[in-house]
Amino acid sequence: MIPRTIFTPEHEAFRDTVRRFIETEVTPHHADWEKAGQVPRSLWTKAGELGLLCVNAPEAYGGQGADFLYSAILIEEMARAGATGPTFYLHSDIVAPYLVDFGTEAQKSKWLPRMATGEVVVALGMSEPSGGSDVQNIRTQAIRDGDEYVINGQKVFTTNGHSADLLLLACKTDPTQKAKGVSMILVETDSPGFSRGRKLEKIGCKAQDTSELFFSDLRVPASNLLGTEGGGFAILMTQLAQERLIQAIRAVSASEAALEWTLAYAVERKMFGQTLADFQNTRFSLANLHAQVLAQRVFVDRCMLLHAEGKLDAVDAASCKLVTTDLQFKVMDECLQFFGGWGYMWEYPIARAFADARMCRIGGGTAEVMKQIIANSLLPRVRKV
Numbered sequence: 001m002i003p004r005t006i007f008t009p010e011h012e013a014f015r016d017t018v019r020r021f022i023e024t025e026v027t028p029h030h031a032d033w034e035k036a037g038q039v040p041r042s043l044w045t046k047a048g049e050l051g052l053l054c055v056n057a058p059e060a061y062g063g064q065g066a067d068f069l070y071s072a073i074l075i076e077e078m079a080r081a082g083a084t085g086p087t088f089y090l091h092s093d094i095v096a097p098y099l100v101d102f103g104t105e106a107q108k109s110k111w112l113p114r115m116a117t118g119e120v121v122v123a124l125g126m127s128e129p130s131g132g133s134d135v136q137n138i139r140t141q142a143i144r145d146g147d148e149y150v151i152n153g154q155k156v157f158t159t160n161g162h163s164a165d166l167l168l169l170a171c172k173t174d175p176t177q178k179a180k181g182v183s184m185i186l187v188e189t190d191s192p193g194f195s196r197g198r199k200l201e202k203i204g205c206k207a208q209d210t211s212e213l214f215f216s217d218l219r220v221p222a223s224n225l226l227g228t229e230g231g232g233f234a235i236l237m238t239q240l241a242q243e244r245l246i247q248a249i250r251a252v253s254a255s256e257a258a259l260e261w262t263l264a265y266a267v268e269r270k271m272f273g274q275t276l277a278d279f280q281n282t283r284f285s286l287a288n289l290h291a292q293v294l295a296q297r298v299f300v301d302r303c304m305l306l307h308a309e310g311k312l313d314a315v316d317a318a319s320c321k322l323v324t325t326d327l328q329f330k331v332m333d334e335c336l337q338f339f340g341g342w343g344y345m346w347e348y349p350i351a352r353a354f355a356d357a358r359m360c361r362i363g364g365g366t367a368e369v370m371k372q373i374i375a376n377s378l379l380p381r382v383r384k385v
C-alpha cells in the first residue's frame with residue numbers, strides 16, 4: 001500500500017484520542033441517536049473537553065491554533081466509523097472559519113470560545129425551499145432599520161438546525177441585487193421571531209438534525225453583520241475549497257471503511273462449499289474498487305496537504321469532491337451487494353453507509369454544480385487557443 005506521509009507523530013497521537021472518543025462516546029450510542037434524530041448536547045461538551053472542537057481557531061479564542069490536518073483526522077475517523085450524527089466539521093471547520101476570518105473582535109470573543117467548549121452549537125443557513133444551489137437568489141431578507149436588521153424568511157435542510165444556539169444566516173440585505181445583495185448575519189436562536197419547523201425525515205444521516213427554520217420580523221443588532229453589507233457572497237466563496245475538501249475526506253474515508261467491512265464479511269460468509277471471497281467476481285470487484293479508492297486516497301491526501309499550505313484552489317477542491325463522492329456511492333452500492341439481504345438491513349453498517357452516501361452528491365454543492373465550476377475553469381483556456 002502506498003504509505004500516507006502527510007501526518008506527523010503529533011497528528012497520529014491526536015488520532016488515537018479521536019478513536020478512543022468515537023469508540024466510547026459515539027459508536028455505542030449512534031443507533032439511539034438515529035432514532036432520536038439528533039445527538040445529545042452532552043456529546044458536544046465532551047468533545048469540547050477533549051479539545052476536539054474548533055481546533056484550528058486561534059488559542060486566544062479557545063481553539064488550539066492547530067493546522068487543518070488535525071481537523072482532517074477528526075473528519076476521517078468519524079467517516080470511517082459511519083458516525084454522521086456528530087456534525088463537528090460543520091461547526092468547527094465550516095462556520096468557525098467564517099467567524100475567525102471575518103468576525104469583529106466582539107463577535108469572535110463572544111462566540112468562538114463557547115463554540116470550542118461545545119456550550120454553543122452553530123448552524124449555517126443558506127438553502128431555502130426555493131433553491132439551494134442558487135445562493136445569489138435567496139429570498140430571506142434582512143432589511144436595515146436604524147441600528148437593527150429585521151429578518152423575514154425561511155431556510156430549509158439546515159444541519160444542526162434543531163439544536164443550534166447560533167445561526168450564520170445568508171440573507172438579502174438588498175433584494176434588488178443578486179450576489180452583491182447577500183450578507184451574512186449572526187442570529188441567536190432565542191431571538192423573538194425565530195421558530196424551528198420540522199426536524200426533516202431523511203433517508204440517511206439520520207442522527208443529524210436537519211431542519212426548517214422560520215424568521216418573522218426577527219430583529220438583530222446591526223453589529224451581528226459578519227463582514228460587510230453586501231459582502232456575504234464573497235465571504236461564502238472564501239471557504240469553498242475547505243468545504244469541498246471536507247466532503248472529499250469524508251467520502252474517501254467512508255469508502256475505505258466500507259471496503260474493509262466487505263472484505264471481512266466476504267472471507268467469513270460461506271456458500272457452495274467455499275467463501276464469498278473465493279468467487280472471482282468478488283475478488284475482481286473488490287480489487288477494482290480498492291484500486292480506485294487508493295487512487296483517490298492519494299489525490300485527497302495531496303489536496304489536504306496543499307490546503308494545509310493554503311494552496312488548494314476551489315476548482316481542484318470541486319474536482320476532488322466530485323470524483324470522491326461519485327465513487328463513494330458506487331463503492332457503497334457494490335459493497336452492499338456482497339452482503340445480500342443483510343446489506344439491506346439497517347442494522348448493518350453498509351446499509352447505513354449506502355443511505356448516507358447518497359447525500360454526499362447533493363450536500364455541500366451538488367455534483368452538477370461541481371461540474372459547472374470545473375467546466376467554467378476549463379473552457380476559457382480552450383477558447384483562448
Ligand SMILES: Cc1cc2nc3c(=O)[nH]c(=O)nc-3n(C[C@H](O)[C@H](O)[C@H](O)COP(=O)(O)OP(=O)(O)OC[C@H]3O[C@@H](n4cnc5c(N)ncnc54)[C@H](O)[C@@H]3O)c2cc1C
Nearest residue numbers: 124125126127131132133157158159362363364365366368
Ligand atoms: C442532509 C442534508 C444536509 C444539508 N445541510 C445544509 C446546511 O446545513 N445548510 C444549508 O444551507 N444547506 C444544507 N443542505 C442543502 C444543500 O446544500 C442543498 O440541497 C443543495 O445545495 C442543493 O440545493 P437544492 O436541494 O435546493 O436543489 P436545487 O438547487 O434546486 O437543484 C436541483 C437540481 O438542479 C441541479 N442544478 C443546480 N444548479 C445547476 C447548474 N448550474 N447546472 C446544472 N444543474 C444544476 C442540481 O445539481 C440538482 O440536481 C443540506 C442538504 C441535505 C440533503
